[in-house]
Structure formats: structure tokens, C-alpha cells
Amino acid sequence: MADDQPLPQADAAHPVRLRQDHLRRVAPAVQHEINNAMMVLSANLDLLARSVGEGAPQRQLDRALQASRRLEETMRGFLDAARREVAETGPACLATALRQLLPLLRVALGARHSAEMVAPERLAPVRLDRAALEIALLAAVQEAAPRLPHGSRLSAALHEAEAEVLLELSLPDGLGEQPLALLRGCCARLELRPDGCLLAWAKG
Structure with missing residues (x-):
């Protein structure tokens, strides 16, 4: 759906879908202004x-430069997610998707925690719905954050198997039904572990 096209009549009657579409359509202009x-x-x-x-x-200037870089990364990650189609499936690099989402995950975790990503220099593409992945990870992190011990670090590690690309995510045990359902819906296979979960996508 092009940014300037109206919603179909059936969708226009749905307020959640309507709100999502209007936010998505205004996001490019907001991003241009922020840039x-x-x-x-x-x-x-x-x-x-x-x-x-x-x-x-000099120290004050260095802090201002660091703050401006954090602001740019966070706003870019938020607006990239906001402007994405509700369903946008296609070949994608998981490392690129996670790298752009990481600033938002840090915000969702809060100042008491941190997040890091480990990925190889080259990674095979997978067929990915980026919007589904973004919502699933944000939902999982938002639910997990209040239960994490102070100073916890969320780790997202990517690596390849023979036919799959794998994401190992450190999360506390006992995620609710909704985040788990979203995680299952964004990947080909989900494996729960005591220290988090493993998400898998077929290569290609």
C-alpha cells in the first residue's frame, strides 16, 4: 500500500488498523524532519x-555528541518500525533487522538494564516478516524488564546452522502467553530454554 493511498473501506472501519496506518504514513515526514x-x-x-x-x-561536548548519536539511533529505529507495513515478508538479513531494533529494545528495558547483539560478519538471508519480529521482541522485552535483576544484560546472539539461521535470546523464564505467541508467529521454529529461547528461520 502506497503511503498516500487511503485505506480500503473494510479496514477504515477498524480503529486500531486506522491508527496504525496513519502513524505509518506520517513516519517518513517525521523522519525527514528529524534527519x-x-x-x-x-x-x-x-x-x-x-x-x-x-x-x-571538552567533556561536556563529548557528552553532547554521544547523546546526539543515541538520539539519532533511537529515533531511526522507532520510525523505521513505525513506517513498516503491518505484514512485510521478504528476504532479509536478521543481523540488520536486529541492529536497527536494538536501540528500541534498550529503551524498552529501561536504564537499569542493557542489551547487546553478537553476530557474524556475514549471515545468510532468511524469509522474514520484520514487523512481526519487531513487535514480538518488543513485547517479550517489555514483559521481561520488570522481572529482571538490576543490571541485567539482554543478549541476542545470531549464528548459522546447516539449513537455518538461529537467534539465541536471553530472557527470564515464564514469559506470558501473548509474547510467546508473538515469538512463535515471527519465526519458523521456537525452542524455549531455562535462560531464554531460540528462534530459527530457514535460509533463503
Whole structure:
């Protein structure tokens, strides 16, 4: 569905679907506006870096640069997810999808926890519904976050088997029915483990 096309009449009667579609259609314009603002911010911070003195001013500038990078990564991840079609299945690289989603997972975990991804340099593509994967991982992390011990680290490790690409995800035991159903729905195979779960997709 093109961004400027109206919803079919049957879908227009569904308020959740209607809200999702309007947010998706406005996301590219929001992303364009944020990109422009971030370019101005980065350019001015770079100019300041040429004239700022050592010591406290330099440390303050470094913190501002780090904050601007985090902001850009988080907003890009959120808006990429928001603009995605409800169902968008096709060949994709799991490492790319997870790398773009990771800033959102960190936000969902909260400041007390962290998240990291481990992946090989090259990974075979899989047939993937990115929207389903994003929603499933966000739902799992949002439910898990309140039950994690302070300072926990969520680990997402990708690797290849003979015919599959595997994602090992560290999560606390006892996820609810909805996150589990979403996880099962976004992959070809789900294996539950005491320290998390394994999701598998067929290569190709």
C-alpha cells in the first residue's frame, strides 16, 4: 500500500488498523524532519569541537555528541518500525533487522538494564516478516524488564546452522502467553530454554 493511498473501506472501519496506518504514513515526514534537525545539531557540535578548550568544556561536548548519536539511533529505529507495513515478508538479513531494533529494545528495558547483539560478519538471508519480529521482541522485552535483576544484560546472539539461521535470546523464564505467541508467529521454529529461547528461520 502506497503511503498516500487511503485505506480500503473494510479496514477504515477498524480503529486500531486506522491508527496504525496513519502513524505509518506520517513516519517518513517525521523522519525527514528529524534527519534535518540532527544534521544541523551535528554540524554545530563539530564546529564547537574545533574551538572548545580541554578539560570540562571538552567533556561536556563529548557528552553532547554521544547523546546526539543515541538520539539519532533511537529515533531511526522507532520510525523505521513505525513506517513498516503491518505484514512485510521478504528476504532479509536478521543481523540488520536486529541492529536497527536494538536501540528500541534498550529503551524498552529501561536504564537499569542493557542489551547487546553478537553476530557474524556475514549471515545468510532468511524469509522474514520484520514487523512481526519487531513487535514480538518488543513485547517479550517489555514483559521481561520488570522481572529482571538490576543490571541485567539482554543478549541476542545470531549464528548459522546447516539449513537455518538461529537467534539465541536471553530472557527470564515464564514469559506470558501473548509474547510467546508473538515469538512463535515471527519465526519458523521456537525452542524455549531455562535462560531464554531460540528462534530459527530457514535460509533463503
